Ligand SMILES: Cc1cc2nc3c(=O)[nH]c(=O)nc-3n(C[C@H](O)[C@H](O)[C@H](O)COP(=O)(O)OP(=O)(O)OC[C@H]3O[C@@H](n4cnc5c(N)ncnc54)[C@H](O)[C@@H]3O)c2cc1C
């Protein structure tokens with residue numbers, strides 16, 4: 071909890087710090103990577119750094135946390151902290167690294183705001199930082215304990231399937247022969263790829279099949295940059311990784327998982343594009359556990375041939391006792407298929423039962439549109455859960 075004295079100072083300086091936070095985090099990263107270049111090479115996503123997206127996510131989360139503290143002094147923004155902690159835990163972030171981030175972040179604050187950073191202002195923001203850092207460290211500690219450490223493990227590629235022209239599935243088995251750790255449908259792993267220049271870049275990939283098999287799978291879309299450079303890791307995996315090769319994986323992380331009480335609730339599982347991966351794993355899990363309640367299955371894609379994991383998506387929906395399927399394609403919808411529609415995902419004609427719990431994964435414009443429609447249909451905002459396949463620019467609103 072923020073002390074009363076610091077709360078007043080933070081409230082008074084939020085506009086100044088909030089207004090400069092983009093510049094502060096830019097200076098922060100420049101300082102951090104000048105002091106510790108290996109962090110940019112082997113821990114942070116250098117594509118996100120180049121594109122500036124991670125900067126916005128970090129800045130947004132600190133401003134959101136400070137705002138939350140002054141508005142709700144007795145509470146904690148658990149959804150936001152959980153999401154960040156899961157991401158950190160999938161990357162192997164350590165408690166000791168928070169002091170390093172603190173050192174460079176506060177030097178950047180002084181560099182940008184100059185004399186406005188009086189000792190009182192510095193002390194108040196120091197308190198905010200450590201409240202957030204300690205909350206994250208304690209969640210990350212619990213996550214590491216649950217999975218028996220934060221070690222990377224080698225996995226052997228035992229199968230590769232070309233799902234569509236730009237999505238490939240990699241089936242993986244622990245290379246050391248020990249059992250694969252448990253996970254929950256919807257979770258992701260971090261994959262550490264050794265690139266030609268020696269960098270070990272890390273990216274997250276959702277596990278795209280339900281738990282319960284000794285073989286894990288991820289399904290990776292090749293990111294084509296158009297004007298920007300092509301995605302580094304996705305193209306590396308597509309071009310270089312074959313059956314018999316090894317990949318280094320973190321333990322499963324992520325909090326977009328079906329809740330324990332969802333068995334009794336109507337569910338909506340909505341995806342678009344490669345966002346299908348965690349959703350198909352969840353559907354597979356519902357089939358495996360004999361789920362009987364109503365499930366709305368919604369997906370948007372450019373066309374049926376570009377709909378990755380479509381066969382599994384359809385087969386699982388068919389096996390469920392009470393599923394209704396709505397696939398929206400921009401082109402190529404099959405008029406003979408009752409579940410096919412032409413156009414972008416639109417729930418206007420879809421009946422959404424009272425008390426529905428929704429799980430969304432796909433590009434932000436898709437999730438914004440679906441979320442707005444669901445709220446319009448009476449779904450409680452707290453029952454709408456989502457996963458973003460990149461730095462979460464929604465965090466600032468997610469509280
Ligand atoms: C929780 C989670 C789950 C995910 N699950 C999946 C999944 O199941 N399947 C899947 O395919 N993906 C998934 N992703 C996305 C995945 O982690 C990667 O982000 C994706 O594969 C792209 O990585 P990359 O290395 O190929 O691209 P990067 O090299 O990281 O590039 C990312 C973007 O930045 C742009 N960029 C790079 N350099 C610059 C520059 N200099 N200037 C401007 N722009 C630049 C690129 O053009 C590209 O659009 C998931 C992400 C998260 C966070």
Ligand code: HEM
Pocket residue numbers: 109113114115116118119124127128131132153154157158161163164167168169171199202203206460461462463465
């Ligand atoms: C209070 C301190 C911190 C805050 C508020 C914070 C906040 C964030 C946020 C908001 C994200 C994006 C989460 C998402 O994907 O949605 C993130 C990702 C990340 N954080 Fe932190 N973080 C902190 C400390 C640290 C530390 C100590 C490290 C280790 C040096 C670290 C390393 C990373 C990395 C590597 C990523 C992923 C970056 C990427 O994909 O480019 N963070 N953090």
